[in-house]
Ligand SMILES: Nc1ncnc2c1ncn2[C@@H]1O[C@H](COP(=O)(O)OP(=O)(O)OP(=O)(O)O)[C@@H](O)[C@H]1O
Ligand SMILES: Nc1ncnc2c1ncn2[C@@H]1O[C@H](COP(=O)(O)OP(=O)(O)OP(=O)(O)O)[C@@H](O)[C@H]1O
Ligand SMILES: [Mg+2]
């Protein structure tokens with residue numbers, strides 16, 4: 001049973017990272033992601049890792065929150081390492097052998113390299129959502145892509161759709177949790193029996209979950225309508241974002257990092 | 266036999282910057298046949314307390330036992346079937362496609378046949394005719410109809426401990442009477458805990474009262490002691506007594522009467538009228 | 545003015561059973577109109593019709609002359625009418641309390657500086673300033689209900705429709721929201737439609753409309769309703785203990801005015 005942990009990813013505290021313009025943060029995260037995929041060596045990766053650690057500390061979000069996403073991808077991490085480290089044929093310098101399988105030092109190193117890359121990607125991008133509320137994020141996206149308006153792309157509506165989609169991820173988890181709690185309160189059990197018994201206990205959750213998500217989407221649409229939402233044109237926000245010197249400076253540093261990892265390291 | 270919470274504390278969102286202490290060490294118990302009323306301002310932790318008592322939240326500290334058994338490592342869940350919690354927000358309690366199925370879910374799970382008979386009589390009890398409502402979707406009910414259907418879902422399980430979170434909120438006069446009757450009837454065999462902002466309605470039923478304030482007990486004791494302590498609780502912001510009690514407190518503060526406030530409006534009228542200088 | 549002209553409404557798929565039948569009523573600016581009635585009598589349906597979220601099946605609903613069934617202008621109706629839903633979860637959109645409160649006025653294009661001022665004032669009015677950065681879905685029910693009220697206040701609409709806005713509040717919160725509603729209508733000139741089961745809230749209205757199975761059963765003063773036992777029963781309203789106390793005192797010969805619903809006025813009447 002969960003212990004009433006917040007589902008929304010955003011953590012509302014005041015920090016220098018929270019204060020950055022969401023558009024700048026989007027730029028930084030993009031630069032960081034490109035950097036991750038161009039970095040070919042461990043020193044390059046180390047530089048990016050240091051960036052992530054500094055960012056996390058500056059954002060004053062708890063480490064556990066920053067690492068929450070890593071748990072989700074832990075299986076992928078293990079598979080990545082295994083897939084790279086295990087060889088069928090005798091490897092050059094085998095570290096361990098199990099029957100026809102062998103673990104190769106070189107493979108292990110590249111497995112770890114890819115795994116670290118995934119961890120950095122997850123933690124780095126989650127810093128964006130941890131320090132930017134969905135509404136601010138949508139505003140940021142809208143401004144970054146504003147030039148596309150000239151091509152008649154409805155950037156504002158796309159951004160708002162994205163906000164709602166982002167908001168709906170926690171809603172899904174919340175709704176599943178709500179149904180399970182409601183059923184537990186009426187004698188359903190999710191924690192007993194073998195795997196088959198457990199799987200069967202979840203069936204009565206999935207059907208209402210499916211239907212209720214449609215209902216929730218409908219309710220959300222009604223709520224937005226009742227509160228005068230009609231697209232983002234002319235819509236104002238509490239925190240009007242603007243690029244300030246600090247934002248430009250951070251973006252510049254991110255650019256330099258990108259060049260450093262991509263070209264030099 | 267009793268449902269007992271000993272020194273329970275609860276923090277929401279532990280390990281994040283939003284950590285919220287919602288309960289800070291509350292002790293409380295109810296036995297079959299008893300009725301305990303829980304009062305307190307919005308956000309004082311009443312719902313949290315009830316969810317812990319219902320086994321839906323695990324306390325950060327302290328023990329919860331149902332008839333002497335704690336959850337621990339036992340194979341049987343001591344809460345299951347023994348404790349029934351009606352949620353504050355009825356909409357949060359529904360999941361099935363029809364009211365009939367939703368109300369029958371509990372009794373069926375607890376091995377009471379297909380639950381249809383229990384569901385039908387529970388619906389009658391809360392004043393929803395099964396003929397009109399059993400086939401409706403619980404999500405299209407009016408506010409008060411939803412409240413009744415949610416109560417029926419819990420009453421249908423006939424729990425040994427009945428926990429009600431704001432059971433009359435949104436109900437009309439007939440709904441209030443139905444809830445009062447349901448409580449009186451349940452008390453013959455069950456322990457009842459009522460969380461409410463409507464003290465006037467339930468203090469008549471109460472054996473004991475708990476007043477929460479910022480997650481701690483500002484008062485715990487009998488109704489008589491509560492009324493005697495009402496001035497202090499009101500001044501401290503823990504409890505605003507019902508208006509007719511406040512009228513008696515005001516009269517006492519003005520020196521018009523010296524008697525402690527009473528719950529019965531007729532008796533209160535006689536006391537006030539007999540005191541000096543009434544025009 | 546909000547005007548209902550012989551409005552009928554049936555929910556789709558309800559087998560032709562109508563939720564409202566031939567309802568005619570008006571709400572003027574500066575007027576506080578209470579709507580009472582038993583569970584399922586059609587109060588919330590009426591509220592949603594006033595906001596244009598539902599369209600009448602027969603008859604018409606207009607707000608300052610704009611028909612809510614006019615697709616071109618339904619947005620004008622929404623900006624004139626602010627709504628507090630019976631279930632706050634049906635209304636909350638934002639992921640942070642203050643962003644949610646800013647959602648409505650933001651959609652109306654209120655300038656950022658004023659937006660901030662409105663959000664802070666609305667949160668202060670419902671006593672929620674300390675929770676402005678919390679997540680609404682992680683609040684207690686009473687706290688959520690106050691977020692919903694603040695969200696409607698911040699839009700500063702000409703008309704407010706409040707569907708049982710105090711149902712989850714503690715006695716102190718209930719009293720201050722009733723004061724707030726009073727002030728909105730009588731000091732600031734908003735037209736307010738207040739759905740309530742609570743005699744205390746109803747007593748403070750200028751006019752009460754009682755619905756019974758979707759039809760208007762009473763349209764008159766609160767005093768007239770509160771002294772009519774039969775009509776109170778049809779409206780599903782229980783007289784609160786303070787009202788019973790006042791009646792009992794009157795029966796004993798004390799001079800307590802009809803409709804006395806709070807301790808201060810009662811004591812004031814006994815010992816002037
Ligand atoms: N899921 C949650 N996550 C974080 N904090 C929460 C959560 N639920 C409640 N809280 C906080 O815990 C405190 C106690 O909440 P609780 O719901 O127990 O209050 P309550 O006494 O039932 O109030 P009400 O009368 O408004 O229903 C409140 O301050 C609330 O904001
Ligand atoms: N979406 C819906 N589909 C079908 N019927 C509905 C729907 N919503 C409400 N009804 C029915 O319409 C009638 C009026 O409902 P409404 O919600 O207006 O009642 P209400 O007066 O607000 O009651 P309450 O005091 O319980 O909130 C009820 O009988 C209800 O069951
Ligand atoms: Mg509560």
Ligand SMILES: [Mg+2]
Nearest residue numbers: 407408588630
């Ligand atoms: Mg309603």
